[in-house]
Amino acid sequence: MYKILVKQQLAPSVQLFEVEAPLIAKKAKPGQFVILRVNDQGERIPLTIADFNREKGSVTLIFQEVGASTVELGRLQQGEFLLDLVGPLGKPTHIEKFGTVVCVGGGIGIAPVYPIARGLKEAGNEVISIIGARSEDILIYEEEMAAVSDELIITTDDGSKGIKALVTQPLKELLDSDKTISLVVAIGPVIMMKFVAETTRPYGVPTVVSLNPIMVDGTGMCGGCRVSVGQENKFACVDGPEFDAHKVDFESLMARQRMYKPHEKQHSEYIAGKREEGCKCHSH
Amino acid sequence: MSLSLNKNPMPEQEPKVRAKNFAEVSLGYTEELAKAEAARCLQCKAAPCRKGCPVQVDIPAFIKEVKEGNMDVAIAKIKEVNSLPAVCGRVCPQEEQCEKYCVLAKRGEAVGIGRLERYVADTARNKGESIAAIDYAPDAQKVAVIGSGPAGLAVAGDLAKKGYKVTIFEALHLPGGVLMYGIPEFRLPKDEVVQVEINNLRKLGVEIVVNAVIGSTFTVDELMEEEGFDAVFIGTGAGLPYFMGVPGENLNGVYSANEFLTRCNLMKAYRFPECGTPIHVGKKVAVVGGGNVAMDGARTALRLGADRSYIVYRRSEAELPARLEEIHHAKEEGIDFQFLTAPTAVIGNKDGWVTGLQCVRMELGEPDASGRRRPIEIPNSEFVLEVDTVIIAIGQGPNPLVQSTTKGLDTNKKGNIAAHEETGVTSKPGVFAGGDIVTGAATVILAMGAGKKAAAAIDSYLQDKKAK
Ligand SMILES: Cc1cc2nc3c(=O)[nH]c(=O)nc-3n(C[C@H](O)[C@H](O)[C@H](O)COP(=O)(O)OP(=O)(O)OC[C@H]3O[C@@H](n4cnc5c(N)ncnc54)[C@H](O)[C@@H]3O)c2cc1C
Ligand code: SF4
Numbered sequence: 001m002y003k004i005l006v007k008q009q010l011a012p013s014v015q016l017f018e019v020e021a022p023l024i025a026k027k028a029k030p031g032q033f034v035i036l037r038v039n040d041q042g043e044r045i046p047l048t049i050a051d052f053n054r055e056k057g058s059v060t061l062i063f064q065e066v067g068a069s070t071v072e073l074g075r076l077q078q079g080e081f082l083l084d085l086v087g088p089l090g091k092p093t094h095i096e097k098f099g100t101v102v103c104v105g106g107g108i109g110i111a112p113v114y115p116i117a118r119g120l121k122e123a124g125n126e127v128i129s130i131i132g133a134r135s136e137d138i139l140i141y142e143e144e145m146a147a148v149s150d151e152l153i154i155t156t157d158d159g160s161k162g163i164k165a166l167v168t169q170p171l172k173e174l175l176d177s178d179k180t181i182s183l184v185v186a187i188g189p190v191i192m193m194k195f196v197a198e199t200t201r202p203y204g205v206p207t208v209v210s211l212n213p214i215m216v217d218g219t220g221m222c223g224g225c226r227v228s229v230g231q232e233n234k235f236a237c238v239d240g241p242e243f244d245a246h247k248v249d250f251e252s253l254m255a256r257q258r259m260y261k262p263h264e265k266q267h268s269e270y271i272a273g274k275r276e277e278g279c280k281c282h283s284h
Numbered sequence: 285m286s287l288s289l290n291k292n293p294m295p296e297q298e299p300k301v302r303a304k305n306f307a308e309v310s311l312g313y314t315e316e317l318a319k320a321e322a323a324r325c326l327q328c329k330a331a332p333c334r335k336g337c338p339v340q341v342d343i344p345a346f347i348k349e350v351k352e353g354n355m356d357v358a359i360a361k362i363k364e365v366n367s368l369p370a371v372c373g374r375v376c377p378q379e380e381q382c383e384k385y386c387v388l389a390k391r392g393e394a395v396g397i398g399r400l401e402r403y404v405a406d407t408a409r410n411k412g413e414s415i416a417a418i419d420y421a422p423d424a425q426k427v428a429v430i431g432s433g434p435a436g437l438a439v440a441g442d443l444a445k446k447g448y449k450v451t452i453f454e455a456l457h458l459p460g461g462v463l464m465y466g467i468p469e470f471r472l473p474k475d476e477v478v479q480v481e482i483n484n485l486r487k488l489g490v491e492i493v494v495n496a497v498i499g500s501t502f503t504v505d506e507l508m509e510e511e512g513f514d515a516v517f518i519g520t521g522a523g524l525p526y527f528m529g530v531p532g533e534n535l536n537g538v539y540s541a542n543e544f545l546t547r548c549n550l551m552k553a554y555r556f557p558e559c560g561t562p563i564h565v566g567k568k569v570a571v572v573g574g575g576n577v578a579m580d581g582a583r584t585a586l587r588l589g590a591d592r593s594y595i596v597y598r599r600s601e602a603e604l605p606a607r608l609e610e611i612h613h614a615k616e617e618g619i620d621f622q623f624l625t626a627p628t629a630v631i632g633n634k635d636g637w638v639t640g641l642q643c644v645r646m647e648l649g650e651p652d653a654s655g656r657r658r659p660i661e662i663p664n665s666e667f668v669l670e671v672d673t674v675i676i677a678i679g680q681g682p683n684p685l686v687q688s689t690t691k692g693l694d695t696n697k698k699g700n701i702a703a704h705e706e707t708g709v710t711s712k713p714g715v716f717a718g719g720d721i722v723t724g725a726a727t728v729i730l731a732m733g734a735g736k737k738a739a740a741a742i743d744s745y746l747q748d749k750k751a752k
Contacts, residue, residue, distance in 0.1 A: 023502075041560055042560050086455065086496070216561070219523070219683065224539070224540075224543045
């Protein structure tokens with residue numbers, strides 16, 4: 001059992017959990033992920049590690065309540081426990097001194113970009129970060145990103161904060177400027193990562209994306225997370241989660257992520273129904 | 285007394301009924317049936333059956349005790365060499381092992397050795413086995429076991445009984461390996477059989493740490509240098525699924541058998557939405573392969589509501605590697621076997637979902653290296669099997685995680701750990717290995733047997749170490 005030391009609401013339906021997990025905290029590196037289960041009926045939920053504290057023995061997880069399982073997760077309170085937590089899984093980000101790097105985070109993807117940006121900064125890179133969200137109220141980790149970036153650019157779809165644009169616009173401007181950009185790291189919705197890849201491709205700038213396909217065990221046993229990278233099938237859990245953005249087949253990845261859409265609805269309705277029943281029982 | 289040429293039939297759920305539920309297919313012998321079956325055994329002095337058993341269970345001796353009603357003695361006899369008889373009685377390919385060599389098999393059917401083994405084990409378990417916790421010496425040496433499949437469980441049990449402090453590290457959230465995530469409930473009940481065996485180990489004082497991926501959470505070297513383990517056993521199995529490498533394999537609705545079965549068995553997707561893990565089945569399902577894994581996939585699909593479940597196998601019925609009983613059960617349940625058929629592509633629609641499996645028909649040519657006749661494609665025989673789901677059950681390889689993170693641990697060309705067949709000794713001092721990670725995907729009894737041999741070798745290694 002893994003205790004939730006801190007629970008914090010970062011934005012509507014975006015939660016932060018700091019969880020006690022000394023063994024994982026000891027080993028975690030930027031770019032890696034964990035898998036957790038809320039209860040015995042629960043799914044195995046993969047989440048990228050947003051931060052880790054080796055002294056305190058904790059890892060920070062940030063998630064958006066999208067399906068029934070993450071809503072269940074979000075109902076846990078500070079002081080309560082996760083049933084299962086395993087990790088760190090996947091390969092860490094390759095960090096070295098590249099020169100000038102651009103870290104792009106979209107929506108909830110800003111959280112996993114943070115430790116990578118920090119790692120790159122510590123390795124002596126000039127870090128320019130671009131973070132984007134639909135609007136200001138759901139923009140997370142602004143201060144944290146500012147602290148590890150030499151320059152921070154904010155974009156929102158509705159212009160409520162920063163520039164009114166998609167993350168690809170300032171990215172293109174940077175690529176067009178006289179700065180030599182050695183690496184772009186992008187994490188966010190698949191469609192955003194796809195457009196980042198298309199933006200950097202003509203410039204030949206190495207671009208890394210972190211993929212989050214559907215997976216079950218996270219140790220290479222089920223193959224559910226397979227993605228086509230440069231015509232080859234790779235398992236995101238053990239070969240990734242980071243891949244060369246210019247080689248990823250994003251179309252197939254997006255299709256695969258829709259696989260359980262009908263199930264998700266059914267599951268949400270079931271959970272909602274059960275909660276209602278539960279409430280009724282209490283009021284008797 | 286005239287001997288029947290046939291085995292006493294196993295009481296079973298009706299095929300039509302069981303094809304819609306996940307309860308165990310075979311119900312087990314009654315005492316009367318068990319005694320009658322035991323009476324068929326001729327008590328041969330030479331005991332040819334014993335030679336067919338990979339761990340040489342003293343078969344005539346335990347069967348004699350069944351006949352005489354001494355179940356306590358019978359279970360003790362089996363457990364001398366087999367720590368998981370309730371499992372083996374259910375899943376061993378007996379027709380290839382002990383029963384193949386039974387004298388009765390020359391004229392009729394062999395003694396139902398597996399059925400009797402299961403009966404003895406179930407009887408003992410239902411009675412409640414009393415297991416005394418071991419009194420560990422304060423300076424007891426520590427052994428780490430990686431993986432909790434049959435190999436790891438066997439090592440742990442044997443070493444705990446010898447007084448070693450054993451900790452099992454398992455990557456998943458439940459211990460048991462393939463017994464939990466692969467083999468379905470309807471062949472091997474999880475709570476009633478597998479978890480009982482595992483709890484017996486806990487009662488012996490074996491510690492089981494789940495959610496621990498060795499190679500990541502700890503490395504083997506850290507276990508030995510920092511965590512104080514005197515020896516390590518690696519039993520990580522053959523968990524990496526192979527794909528066919530044909531077009532369309534990433535369409536929605538294509539599963540590896542591992543994923544399909546894990547969702548259903550370990551994650552209990554058959555109870556969705558009460559349990560949160562979903563599974564996609566559709567009306568028609570094609571399973572590619574001919575082993576136990578394929579049979580399990582096809583029969584699971586039926587139980588999840590498929591109207592039609594095909595087995596697509598490129599050789600003929602005679603070459604099917606699955607257990608005879610599974611093939612028989614699959615046929616009874618209405619699985620549609622497409623023999624001499626090989627997939628060439630998975631066909632999908634514009635939304636990325638499977639609509640069919642394109643195949644060609646094959647014929648058997650000259651024997652290949654494995655001694656089996658090689659299937660050859662018949663020209664212009666292409667056709668499409670209309671299906672909503674494709675499950676690929678063409679084999680598994682070794683997961684490279686432990687090998688790639690352990691200094692000085694040799695592997696072979698296929699990536700399996702190189703270990704001595706009789707002792708499990710590897711190239712790294714103090715590290716032993718056994719089961720599917722060494723042999724490639726094999727059987728429960730071979731993995732368990734390898735575990736027992738390694739336990740004996742670890743014992744003598746640790747005694748030597750202590751003496752120094
Ligand atoms: C669907 C299916 C049906 C089968 N049916 C039969 C049958 O009817 N009869 C038969 O005899 N055999 C059958 N087999 C084969 C049999 O189950 C295996 O040969 C046997 O389980 C191998 O045992 P093992 O202990 O070597 O490994 P496994 O049972 O594979 O166990 C390995 C364990 O190690 C864990 N692990 C892996 N890597 C790590 C790591 N890095 N750190 C920690 N833990 C790790 C895994 O999670 C797993 O729990 C079947 C196999 C499958 C998949
Ligand atoms: S363990 Fe398997 S091979 Fe040995 S006697 Fe039992 S059923 Fe036969």
